[in-house]
Amino acid sequence: xxxxxxxxxxxxxxxxxxxxxxxxxxxxxxxxxxxxxxxxxxxxxxxxxxxxxxxxxxxxxxxxxxxxxxxxxxxxxxxxxxxxxxxxxxxxxxxxxxxxxxxxxxxxxxxxxxxxxxxxxxxxxxxxxxxxxxxxxxxxxxxxxxxxxxxxxxxxxxxxxxxxxxxxxxxxxxxxxxxxxxxxxxxxxxxxxxxxxxxxxxxxxxxxxxxxxxxxxxxxxxxxxxxxxxxxxxxxxxxxxxxxxxxxxxxxxxxxxxxxxxxxxxxxxxxxxxxxxxxxxxxxxxxxxxxxxxxxxxxxxxxx
Amino acid sequence: xxxxxxxxxxxxxxxxxxxxxxxxxxxxxxxxxxxxxxxxxxxxxxxxxxxxxxxxxxxxxxxxxxxxxxxxxxxxxxxxxxxxxxxxxxxxxxxxxxxxxxxxxxxxxxxxxxxxxxxxxxxxxxxxxxxxxxxxxxxxxxxxxxxxxxxxxxxxxxxxxxxxxxxxxxxxxxxxxxxxxxxxxxxxxxxxxxxxxxxxxxxxxxxxxxxxxxxxxxxxxxxxxxxxxxxxxxxxxxxxxxxxxxxxxxxxxxxxxxxxxxxxxxxxxxxxxxxxxxxxxxxxxxxxxxxxxxxxxxxxxxxx
Amino acid sequence: xxxxxxxxxxxxxxxxxxxxxxxxxxxxxxxxxxxxxxxxxxxxxxxxxxxxxxxxxxxxxxxxxxxxxxxxxxxxxxxxxxxxxxxxxxxxxxxxxxxxxxxxxxxxxxxxxxxxxxxxxxxxxxxxxxxxxxxxxxxxxxxxxxxxxxxxxxxxxxxxxxxxxxxxxxxxxxxxxxxxxxxxxxxxxxxxxxxxxxxxxxxxxxxxxxxxxxxxxxxxxxxxxxxxxxxxxxxxxxxxxxxxxxxxxxxxxxxxxxxxxxxxxxxxxxxxxxxxxxxxxxxxxxxxxxxxxxxxxxxxxxxx
Numbered sequence: 001x002x003x004x005x006x007x008x009x010x011x012x013x014x015x016x017x018x019x020x021x022x023x024x025x026x027x028x029x030x031x032x033x034x035x036x037x038x039x040x041x042x043x044x045x046x047x048x049x050x051x052x053x054x055x056x057x058x059x060x061x062x063x064x065x066x067x068x069x070x071x072x073x074x075x076x077x078x079x080x081x082x083x084x085x086x087x088x089x090x091x092x093x094x095x096x097x098x099x100x101x102x103x104x105x106x107x108x109x110x111x112x113x114x115x116x117x118x119x120x121x122x123x124x125x126x127x128x129x130x131x132x133x134x135x136x137x138x139x140x141x142x143x144x145x146x147x148x149x150x151x152x153x154x155x156x157x158x159x160x161x162x163x164x165x166x167x168x169x170x171x172x173x174x175x176x177x178x179x180x181x182x183x184x185x186x187x188x189x190x191x192x193x194x195x196x197x198x199x200x201x202x203x204x205x206x207x208x209x210x211x212x213x214x215x216x217x218x219x220x221x222x223x224x225x226x227x228x229x230x231x232x233x234x235x236x237x238x239x240x241x242x243x244x245x246x247x248x249x250x251x252x253x254x255x256x257x258x259x260x261x262x263x264x265x266x267x268x269x270x271x272x273x274x275x276x277x278x279x280x281x282x283x284x285x286x287x288x289x290x291x292x293x294x295x296x297x298x299x300x301x302x303x304x
Numbered sequence: 305x306x307x308x309x310x311x312x313x314x315x316x317x318x319x320x321x322x323x324x325x326x327x328x329x330x331x332x333x334x335x336x337x338x339x340x341x342x343x344x345x346x347x348x349x350x351x352x353x354x355x356x357x358x359x360x361x362x363x364x365x366x367x368x369x370x371x372x373x374x375x376x377x378x379x380x381x382x383x384x385x386x387x388x389x390x391x392x393x394x395x396x397x398x399x400x401x402x403x404x405x406x407x408x409x410x411x412x413x414x415x416x417x418x419x420x421x422x423x424x425x426x427x428x429x430x431x432x433x434x435x436x437x438x439x440x441x442x443x444x445x446x447x448x449x450x451x452x453x454x455x456x457x458x459x460x461x462x463x464x465x466x467x468x469x470x471x472x473x474x475x476x477x478x479x480x481x482x483x484x485x486x487x488x489x490x491x492x493x494x495x496x497x498x499x500x501x502x503x504x505x506x507x508x509x510x511x512x513x514x515x516x517x518x519x520x521x522x523x524x525x526x527x528x529x530x531x532x533x534x535x536x537x538x539x540x541x542x543x544x545x546x547x548x549x550x551x552x553x554x555x556x557x558x559x560x561x562x563x564x565x566x567x568x569x570x571x572x573x574x575x576x577x578x579x580x581x582x583x584x585x586x587x588x589x590x591x592x593x594x595x596x597x598x599x600x601x602x603x604x605x606x607x608x
Numbered sequence: 609x610x611x612x613x614x615x616x617x618x619x620x621x622x623x624x625x626x627x628x629x630x631x632x633x634x635x636x637x638x639x640x641x642x643x644x645x646x647x648x649x650x651x652x653x654x655x656x657x658x659x660x661x662x663x664x665x666x667x668x669x670x671x672x673x674x675x676x677x678x679x680x681x682x683x684x685x686x687x688x689x690x691x692x693x694x695x696x697x698x699x700x701x702x703x704x705x706x707x708x709x710x711x712x713x714x715x716x717x718x719x720x721x722x723x724x725x726x727x728x729x730x731x732x733x734x735x736x737x738x739x740x741x742x743x744x745x746x747x748x749x750x751x752x753x754x755x756x757x758x759x760x761x762x763x764x765x766x767x768x769x770x771x772x773x774x775x776x777x778x779x780x781x782x783x784x785x786x787x788x789x790x791x792x793x794x795x796x797x798x799x800x801x802x803x804x805x806x807x808x809x810x811x812x813x814x815x816x817x818x819x820x821x822x823x824x825x826x827x828x829x830x831x832x833x834x835x836x837x838x839x840x841x842x843x844x845x846x847x848x849x850x851x852x853x854x855x856x857x858x859x860x861x862x863x864x865x866x867x868x869x870x871x872x873x874x875x876x877x878x879x880x881x882x883x884x885x886x887x888x889x890x891x892x893x894x895x896x897x898x899x900x901x902x903x904x905x906x907x908x909x910x911x912x
Binding site for chain 2: 790809
């Protein structure tokens with residue numbers, strides 16, 4: 001695994017929630033801005049995520065481009081975190097479109113190699129990065145729009161669920177869902193909380209128990225995504241949806257979002273260390289290591 | 305602003321929840337009846353709300369008739385509160401239909417003049433009255449039926465959401481929704497809680513962030529109202545729906561209602577003074593005063 | 609009333625939640641297995657419930673056969689509890705189909721004779737058994753599938769709601785719902801919690817206040833059941849659905865289920881004695897005794 005830059009490490013472990021940073025708040029305490037400075041962003045690119053900023057619209061586009069399947073490795077999560085942080089701190093940036101540059105896949109979810117045969121310290125660092133990206137994305141001050149132009153299982157689905165709105169390509173070959181149970185693992189409580197917020201308790205309970213992956217039309221039916229659009233019209237639709245959201249005054253929209261998501265965010269913040277310990281304890285079990293190894297073998301054979 | 309009668313002030317600040325007052329309770333403590341006496345009501349009318357009581361059916365009808373748009377001024381809220389209280393204490397009254405006597409509008413929501421250029425004391429009194437009407441309506445022992453015969457934004461929508469059932473005129477020109485964010489303000493947490501109870505977390509999150517006003521057909525689709533009826537058949541339908549609800553024994557229906565709504569009611573009761581302080585602090589900001597003045601100017605120009 | 613066997617009494621009052629008993633847990637403490645031994649089950653039958661175990665599929669079928677209407681008497685509940693416990697402790701049993709051997713009725717709900725003219729001790733014992741069956745069923749480690757081949761009011765509906773999945777015969781003459789309010793009684797908070805988990809707050813609030821019994825097609829529309837199937841195809845469909853659920857690794861599915869249902873289960877566990885006291889106090893009221901007697905008279909006349 002490549003070394004994680006020091007800044008990234010610092011961001012990843014800072015635990016700062018960006019929401020409401022620049023805002024006077026009605027009905028809750030104002031969260032203080034983080035004290036570390038970050039370079040003002042205009043346009044930047046890095047290894048695994050391509051970020052373009054449209055200065056006239058105030059909308060950034062983040063494209064996942066980590067072949068073969070945009071899996072959420074520690075490196076990927078670290079870049080994702082830095083990119084989000086830069087945009088969050090850019091006053092000109094009001095919204096972000098999250099999509100994929102890899103055909104047919106949005107993101108395949110957590111990188112299983114990070115969970116297999118590594119040290120306890122590595123598991124802790126990895127899990128903290130997974131938590132961090134969710135905390136930042138779910139609490140973002142920006143309008144966050146997922147443009148799901150490919151399949152999006154497990155952690156990929158979580159990224160989409162954490163946005164404000166989800167548009168998916170109208171292609172029944174693309175599937176989305178929290179399918180952890182199919183791999184013999186359990187979605188953490190905050191994956192579950194995020195899912196319940198979007199689809200309700202009943203659909204979440206059934207889908208999580210069955211580890212259901214839904215083809216796009218079913219995903220729409222169950223409310224996992226908000227709209228289906230032919231793939232060639234995704235960009236156009238994304239621009240229209242973003243314009244609709246940006247027509248609102250940032251201030252009121254941001255406080256409203258914070259009010260709606262506070263309970264779920266607070267639950268992870270309150271149990272973060274415990275959640276890391278649980279992950280380490282779970283992933284360190286020989287039975288789990290064995291089934292992850294078997295799963296990776298299967299993936300390798302599939303490829304070749 | 306007209307003087308508020310002393311009795312009304314007392315009611316408005318009493319904070320008594322009427323639900324379960326006359327009832328033996330299974331599974332919760334009995335709330336005591338208020339100690340102040342109120343004249344028994346049969347039929348009464350006042351300035352801004354017309355109340356008719358049908359003694360044979362046990363159903364009262366409250367018609368908002370405060371031109372031009374039934375806005376929820378302090379005077380209006382005070383009358384609303386007294387009227388509800390009278391009906392609540394009238395043993396012959398088992399249900400109330402809430403509707404408008406003004407064409408095309410149910411209620412335009414909170415009266416912005418009450419929030420603009422007034423004293424801190426005034427803001428506190430106004431906000432307490434808004435809280436009070438919600439507490440009384442949401443916890444009413446009576447069957448409460450909103451017959452929405454016109455548009456119903458913001459606070460008007462809250463009144464409708466607080467009833468047991470909502471029938472709306474089948475007219476796509478009439479809209480309903482909690483559109484506060486469009487005005488740059490934020491719906492308070494108890495508006496949000498009431499909304500979530502009716503439409504679920506996902507629809508509430510999106511609608512509140514976008515400040516969505518839904519035409520009647522969409523309001524039905526998203527569950528904001530329960531039924532659409534051609535405007536000329538609203539009365540007939542209201543009578544039928546009320547009869548269905550009154551077919552149930554009051555006792556069991558009331559305790560069930562209390563059980564369903566207790567959590568949401570308790571949250572405001574526990575944070576009432578804090579919520580008033582937050583409102584005062586918010587509305588006293590120069591930026592908010594400025595945008596409310598601009599909004600009022602716009603409304604005036606629209607009229608002339 | 610027939611004497612309740614000592615073992616049954618012990619089970620009924622043990623208050624042990626079986627979920628996660630045999631499982632390593634990620635994110636929660638492992639519940640210890642109960643210390644009392646139970647005979648290993650393969651196939652057994654008793655008075656009111658017929659249990660068949662298919663050893664090759666790992667699926668048991670429980671058929672209620674307590675004429676005339678499978679009412680949930682103390683004897684019935686005790687047998688139900690013992691049967692569930694046996695299956696739960698049988699490592700070969702991974703799923704259970706719950707259905708009725710009586711035509712046109714799944715279960716008529718709580719046996720009113722147990723609530724009428726009996727001693728305080730009897731009411732306590734009965735209510736504890738009602739709680740116990742819900743605790744065990746709602747927290748079962750097995751896949752629980754309700755095959756609703758007849759009407760299922762009140763407590764019968766609760767049994768169905770507590771399963772993982774509900775298939776109902778496509779017959780509009782069969783109805784289902786928590787209709788307690790129609791009898792002048794109130795569904796306890798944990799009936800309500802279970803209902804809200806399945807259909808959401810709004811549908812639950814309206815249905816519980818009105819005591820609605822829904823014909824099968826409406827039950828599907830409101831999400832009370834998951835699927836309708838022609839009566840003659842129920843068995844075939846049940847086998848297919850069960851196979852789908854059993855395709856998942858037990859471990860992950862069970863922990864997921866526990867995570868989803870924990871809050872609701874914990875609420876009754878924390879308030880169990882209080883809930884019994886409330887039931888006794890409610891059912892001991894002369895007004896309630898009178899209306900239950902009247903209801904039983906009505907049922908007797910209907911029969912003859």
